[in-house]
Amino acid sequence: MPDRISLLPDNIANQIAAGEVIQRPASAVKELLENAVDAGATEIKLFINDAGKALVQVTDNGSGMSETDARMCFERHATSKIKNIDDLFHIRTMGFRGEALASIAAVAQVELRTKRDTDETATCIEIENSAVLKQSPVAAPTGTSIAMKNLFFNVPARRNFLKSNAAEMRHVIDEFMRVALAFPEIFFSLTNNGQEVFHLEGGSLKGRILQLLGTYYNAKVVSVKEETDYLNVYGFVGKPETAKRTRGDQYFFVNNRFIKSAYLNHAVMNAYQSMIGSDSFPMYVLFIDLNPEQVDVNVHPTKQEIKFEDEKIVYAFIQAAVKHALAQFSITPTLDFELNASIQGLDAIQQPFTDEKRSATTGSTIFQTFTEANQAHKIDPGHTELKHWSSYDQSSLKGASTPAAEKTSKENFYSLSSAFAPAEAVALIQIFSTYILVPSAENFLLVHQQAAHERIIYERLMAAVEGRPMSTQQSLFPTSLQLSPGDTAILQELLPDLQQMGYIIEPFGTNAFVIQGTPADMNSSNEKEVIEKVLEQYKHFSSELKLSKREMLLRSVAAQGAIRSGVTLSEREMQNLLSDLFACAVPNSTASGRPTYLEFKKEALEKMFGR
Numbered sequence: 001m002p003d004r005i006s007l008l009p010d011n012i013a014n015q016i017a018a019g020e021v022i023q024r025p026a027s028a029v030k031e032l033l034e035n036a037v038d039a040g041a042t043e044i045k046l047f048i049n050d051a052g053k054a055l056v057q058v059t060d061n062g063s064g065m066s067e068t069d070a071r072m073c074f075e076r077h078a079t080s081k082i083k084n085i086d087d088l089f090h091i092r093t094m095g096f097r098g099e100a101l102a103s104i105a106a107v108a109q110v111e112l113r114t115k116r117d118t119d120e121t122a123t124c125i126e127i128e129n130s131a132v133l134k135q136s137p138v139a140a141p142t143g144t145s146i147a148m149k150n151l152f153f154n155v156p157a158r159r160n161f162l163k164s165n166a167a168e169m170r171h172v173i174d175e176f177m178r179v180a181l182a183f184p185e186i187f188f189s190l191t192n193n194g195q196e197v198f199h200l201e202g203g204s205l206k207g208r209i210l211q212l213l214g215t216y217y218n219a220k221v222v223s224v225k226e227e228t229d230y231l232n233v234y235g236f237v238g239k240p241e242t243a244k245r246t247r248g249d250q251y252f253f254v255n256n257r258f259i260k261s262a263y264l265n266h267a268v269m270n271a272y273q274s275m276i277g278s279d280s281f282p283m284y285v286l287f288i289d290l291n292p293e294q295v296d297v298n299v300h301p302t303k304q305e306i307k308f309e310d311e312k313i314v315y316a317f318i319q320a321a322v323k324h325a326l327a328q329f330s331i332t333p334t335l336d337f338e339l340n341a342s343i344q345g346l347d348a349i350q351q352p353f354t355d356e357k358r359s360a361t362t363g364s365t366i367f368q369t370f371t372e373a374n375q376a377h378k379i380d381p382g383h384t385e386l387k388h389w390s391s392y393d394q395s396s397l398k399g400a401s402t403p404a405a406e407k408t409s410k411e412n413f414y415s416l417s418s419a420f421a422p423a424e425a426v427a428l429i430q431i432f433s434t435y436i437l438v439p440s441a442e443n444f445l446l447v448h449q450q451a452a453h454e455r456i457i458y459e460r461l462m463a464a465v466e467g468r469p470m471s472t473q474q475s476l477f478p479t480s481l482q483l484s485p486g487d488t489a490i491l492q493e494l495l496p497d498l499q500q501m502g503y504i505i506e507p508f509g510t511n512a513f514v515i516q517g518t519p520a521d522m523n524s525s526n527e528k529e530v531i532e533k534v535l536e537q538y539k540h541f542s543s544e545l546k547l548s549k550r551e552m553l554l555r556s557v558a559a560q561g562a563i564r565s566g567v568t569l570s571e572r573e574m575q576n577l578l579s580d581l582f583a584c585a586v587p588n589s590t591a592s593g594r595p596t597y598l599e600f601k602k603e604a605l606e607k608m609f610g611r
């Protein structure tokens, strides 16, 4: 038997190794920006074409490289940043593995131009498939420019795995924002398809936060600053009222390196305690500086996960620092106590409630109209003559997700939908301005108005993107929309789909848009807020679920366009909502799987009453 093992050629080995470091255009953005920071640049410019699939280029005014280093930098394990393993625990640079450029050169076409201050001419190197194609002296300013073109041109399978431009651009912007936040004193710009979307002059951390996360946070953040011998924590946290429904604006940096840590996030959440709801997420940008010996940054190729020597101390420290900051700026709910005190002082509360007072109250016209109005809505058996309602199959109401169940429920509900012809008087009752009570002979339904409307809009939008365009209602007073540069880039990618759904949104200057029209039949009272929430939700979905871009968009728009809980509906509106719901292909749940209604059986009620 012949021997079978052979060494892989360098370029193949590099391609395989590159998989860990360079997964998408955004990975290259991170690596190139970090190299520029490590080179001591004070001005860093990022250029993106086609969401980075065609071009990711970073130019800096940093140290530059000698001619030899310019060739060396593409070798695997070639680095100027560490010399031995001990250095790893004194590391102050972002890079140290010496594999980012080798990885990029293995999976893309790369052009490097670099010049040191002391050199006359710059060196230009073109490289692809890990092989140098050309090297020549050129004229260029001091610093370095690296252009990565046509990522994965030589690994088609991986190129096919790249997501839509909107999704890839979101990753690019995420990485850009992380580096730009970590180094507020450096100038950064981002130019996307020839248009400059970020232009960030160097300055304070607070200034950088406002540039990146929106001026909205001005006067809405409090500063955190605690110093000890062991570690320092500084940065900003949002006041409780700025907490959002999605966890977008949360950043930890350890020795200026962006990291992800559910554990430390928990420490911050704990510090807010009862100040915010359990389902909302406060903004924070927190820097933790400690002796590099206390952290291992080499646990993951992308360096976004790290290990602390003593995680518990860091946790306790962050929690205390954030708590302290929030208390210091008296954001703790002292207001509530004051309010309570003044309520306690009111006459009506201080006096005992007597029988005399009771009869005065129940005799009042307000009390009577209120109770009479309620009685008028009492369930009158004479009104619930919809015999065919009792025919629906209870089993179909459960297990909404199996195709078989969907089919049964649809068939059974067709007969239902005819029951909701507006001419027919069905006594519908709205409860808590949230549910619609739909009675029949053998059971009743509680329909969740918001969930039901969400399902209806979702199916309409689905039909729209499948080629039956949604009609648009023109806005009488077009609203303008000012977005952060990051959101602008995302919205631009979404415009064609949104248009098919009935939105007319036009670009209007830098980071601004005008909403000229919205889909007909949708809650459009505040179209601006709807679009902002759609962007917010879109980001939320894309980080948590593996859904297609279109599906995410459909769900976001449906969720935002639906009537809210707490809105009083007329009889007619309730009728329409129900007939639309039961005309849906899958009436019993929203696209994300929450029930649109629950069914209560008469039989079960009787059992509960011991009958």
Ligand SMILES: Nc1ncnc2c1ncn2[C@@H]1O[C@H](COP(=O)(O)OP(=O)(O)OP(=O)(O)O)[C@@H](O)[C@H]1O
Binding pocket: 031, 035, 036, 039, 060, 062, 063, 064, 065, 073, 074, 078, 079, 080, 081, 094, 095, 096, 097, 098, 099, 100, 101, 102, 143, 144
């Ligand atoms: N923009 C730049 N300016 C000056 N030198 C650079 C620049 N980019 C890279 N280099 C040099 O090339 C070397 C290799 O870069 P590369 O990103 O591959 O590795 P690294 O930064 O040392 O480690 P890591 O793989 O962890 O990023 C660096 O150590 C540095 O000396």
Ligand SMILES: [Mg+2]
Binding pocket: 031, 034, 035, 094, 095, 096, 100, 101
């Ligand atoms: Mg590097």
